[in-house]
Amino acid sequence: MTTIDATSTSVDGNPVTDTETDRENFTLESTLDRWIAESTGFRLTPAQESAFATELRGAGVVSTLGFIAPLDFAAAVQLVRRIAQVSLDVAADVADLVEALVRVDRFGTAEQVSRVAQATADDLVLGVAVRTADAAGPSKDVVVAEARVRSRWAPALLVVPVDTPTGARTTALVVSEDAPAPGTAVDQSDLLVGSTAGSSAESVLWSAALLGAAERAIFAAAVVTREQGKPWSGRTYERLIDDPYVIVRFGRLRAELHATDRLLLDTVAAPESDRTAAAALLYSAASQVVTSVYTELPELVGAEVDRADDLWDAAATLRRAALRHSVAWTEAIAGQGLLKPDVAAVPEQGEVTPVGADVPVLQTHNEAVSAARSFAARLAVAAVERDRDRRHPVAELKDLARTGLLGVTVPAQFGGLAASTATVVEVVRIIATADGSVAQILQPHFGALEVIALSGTPEQQRFFFGEALNGARFGNANAELGTKAAGDIRTRLIHSQDGGFTVDGDKAYTTGSYSADWIPVSVRDPAGNRASALVSRAADGVDIVDDWSGIGQRTTASGSATFAGVRVFEHHVIAQWRAGEGSHLTGAKANLVHGAVNIGLAAGALAATRDYVLTKARPSKDLAIESVVEDPHVTRRFGRLAARLAVAESGLARAADLADAAGVDQTPASISEATIAAAETEALGSEIGLDIASELFALSGASSSRAELGLDRFWRDIRTHSLHDTMIWKYHQSGDALLSGAYYFGNRRTLY
Structure with missing residues (x-):
């Protein structure tokens, strides 16, 4: 076996001395923290670049990664990202080191793994040689391919690309600072069996x-x-x-x-x-x-x-x-993988819970997600017909009530799951993949339960949370037309002579109320405070007309409502003004549900695109291919859209986690961060969703535009729903926070 020289190496010509490797004087983390804090410009000078690389070596970056990379790839990835905040060039060298370590750990023999572990413990660098040309011809031996070394750190061990007599490509671990000459024979014992050139x-x-x-x-x-x-x-x-x-x-x-x-x-x-x-x-x-x-x-x-x-x-x-x-080829490879017929299993539709059956109380996040998936599969069956006929999903909403999903946010002390924001938005996102209208109807429902949790008395909470656990659904009657600004409320509670109150007023955009059990009506109480009067849908004087005529979300029944002398019990009036500081996250959570609707619709659009491409789309007559999946432009564009969807979904998950963390911390900084993250998610989700829903037709071909297929509903739903808020101001909040250091609590801007 070849031995490795363990003498000191150099970084950009600067020798790494014993003083520089004194672990007692500084650590890798403290070195990175200092450089990140002090590097405020756009890039380092050559001298700074050299000093940074030298300090990292002295702080033990090689030995540290040699230990953690095989055990904790995520930690190694984050270390690369942090180093790149200072120097992209140094991060490139560290990334190659980590890649080599991971490759040897996965494909190497026990002897190779041991050799690498000893080398990194001795502060010797591993590098990667990159293939620069294909083999000139067949070879009788396993030989090194033409390649170049990317690392500037004079690696002692290299992972090099090799060619085999059968034409297969693999890699080998060799002792060399520079890539061996092309055609150099490689011992079988040096091969990393099963490893390909890329990873x-x-x-x-x-x-x-x-x-x-x-x-x-x-x-x-x-x-x-x-x-x-x-x-x-x-x-x-x-x-x-x-x-x-x-x-x-x-x-x-x-x-x-x-x-x-x-x-x-x-x-x-x-x-x-x-x-x-x-x-x-x-x-x-x-x-x-x-x-x-x-x-x-x-x-x-x-x-x-x-x-x-x-x-x-x-x-x-x-x-x-x-x-x-090549970004294009990367996207094409992703698209090819995603467009294989066996990638996505056909979802089980499940059975509708019989009428009269007990509503289950869901106990975990996984139970809620599973229930949402089963319901979404049933919901998708007639989604096109409901949209085409503008048929309000009365039967489907009764099915939803029997799933237990309407009670997931009920606090644990009242018998509910107390679902996290992450759970709620995932449930909404899943349902939106099947029907954006039904998903949108959940927004006022969960919003009403949030108001009750923040402002309701214990008796009010016990009653209305019990209703939700039993499958009752809450609508909304908030918006009024003709006011100076959106959100202004003219409807007032009036004391009734025989006790309680009456409500008179007109409302618009009453999403979900047409078939709801309870309608929270935004009012001003006799003292002028903001309140929510919960009115039974069956109460005398309630008249809701499904006159919603939007081009999208056609079945939300976001129509008009008239309340004429409607009797309201005093214990059904929620004093919203009591919420105070606790309501700061309400807007963020609402924005996240809106974002989840659009992102779910985007996922539904991409799934519909995939299904159409695989089963119905025909290749152009000018192409000598059997299937649209063989069209490189289709696969590349599909891969790119899938990447954009992945960004939107990850942004949604991030913002939901921040909202949950802020709910615990309740600090101005955490609440503002969650508010801005929710704004970013809503805006980015709308933008990406519109791109995917529009590109659907370009990928699927002319026949996909037929009205009976209803593929246009995704774009119409996203376009309509994205107008709920002014998305440009969502980006404005994020940019303002970055440039001015502003904090946001809902739409309220504060400078600390």
């Missing part, structure tokens, strides 16, 4: 590096814009950070980065068997972030600020780095 680990690691470098660019640009930016000629703003166009564009960049960062975490957490397709989607998403940074930042900052040239150079370097792999 999902490489895609994940490089995506992490791109995202870290993109974060640095965005935040450095924000600092420059805040400190030096000058308004464009003709603008009335004193500061560039007050320009709404600049704010929104920064907000969108930040939203994209946040969602893709969560996708990185989700990809790493995926089972290794599923990581190949997920890594391809991640790389597409990370490349999209980089492209946005490259095209947006220079214009946002302008040419007059100091180091503008550094920004443009850094953005160009980042864009070139994204071309480490």
Whole structure:
């Protein structure tokens, strides 16, 4: 066996001395923390780059990764991302080290794994040699392919690509600082059996590096814009950070980065068997972030600020780095994998719970998700016909009531699951894949239960939560037409002579109330405070007309309501004003449900596209192929859309987790972060959903536009629902928080 020289190596010509490797003087984490905090510009100078690489080596980056990478790939990925916040070049070397470690751990023999462990413990670097050409011809031996070494750290061990006599490609572990000459014979004992030239680990690691470098660019640009930016000629703003166009564009960049960062975490957490397709989607998403940074930042900052040239150079370097792999081919590979007929199993529809059966009390997140999937499968069966005929889903909503899903947010002390925000939005998202109208009807229902939880008395909570657990559904009667601003309330509670109150007023957009059991009516109480009067749908004086005529979400019955002398018991009036500070997250949770509806619709649109392409679409007569799946443009575009959907779904999961964490912390910072994350998710989900629902037809062909197929309902539903809020102001909140340090509580802006 070849021995390895364990003498000190050098980094960019600087020897690593014993002093530099003194673990007692500094640690890897503290070194990274310091460099990240102090590196406020767009890029390091060559001298800084060299010093950073030297300090990392001295802090034990090689030995640390040699230990953690095989055991905790997620930790290694996050380390690469953090290093890229300082230097993309150094992160590239570290990413190659991690890839080599993971590859040997997975495919190496016990002797190879032991050799690598000893090498990294001795602070010796592993590297990766990248294939640069295919084999010139058949060989009688296993030989090294033509390749180059990417690492600048003079690696002692290399993973090199090799060719076999059968034409198969694999890799081998060799002792060499430079890639051996092409054609060099490789011992069978050096092969990493089963390892191919590329790997999902490489895609994940490089995506992490791109995202870290993109974060640095965005935040450095924000600092420059805040400190030096000058308004464009003709603008009335004193500061560039007050320009709404600049704010929104920064907000969108930040939203994209946040969602893709969560996708990185989700990809790493995926089972290794599923990581190949997920890594391809991640790389597409990370490349999209980089492209946005490259095209947006220079214009946002302008040419007059100091180091503008550094920004443009850094953005160009980042864009070139994204071309480490072909994004188009990565997306095509993802699309090919997703368009295989056996990828998605046919969901079981399940049986409708019989009328009169006890409503189950769901006990766990998994039970809620399973119930949502079963219900969504049944819901999808006649979704096209309901949309076409504008038929309110009365029977389907009765089925929903018997699933137990309507009671998932009931607090545990009242017998419910006390479902997290993450559970609620996942339930809504799943149902929206089948029918966006029914999913939207859940929004006012869960909103009403939130109001009761925040402002209801214990007696009110006990009664109305019991109703929800028994399958009762809550609608809404909040909006009024003709007021000066949306949200203004003119309807008042009037004391009744025989006790209690009466309500008179007109409401609009009463989503779900047409067939609800209870209708929360937004009113002003006799003292002028905001309150919610819960009225039975069957009460005298309640008249709801399904006159909703929107192009999308046709079956939400978001029509008009008239309340004429409707009797309201005093104990059915919820004093919303009591919620106070506790209501700060209500808006964020509502935004997340809205986002879940659009993202679920996007997933439904992509699934419908896949089904149509596999079963009905025909290839162009000009192409000599048997199936549309063989069309490289179809597979690439499908892969890209799948990547965009993955970004939206990960952004939704991230924002839901932040909302749950803020509900526990209840600090201004955590509440504002959750509010902004929800705003980002709603805006990004709408944008991505519209793209997917529109591109559906381009991928499926002309026949997919036939009205009887109803594929247009996805776009119509998303387009209609996305108008619920002004999405541009969602990005505005995110950009304003970045540039001005503003906190948001709902729509209220505060500077601390």
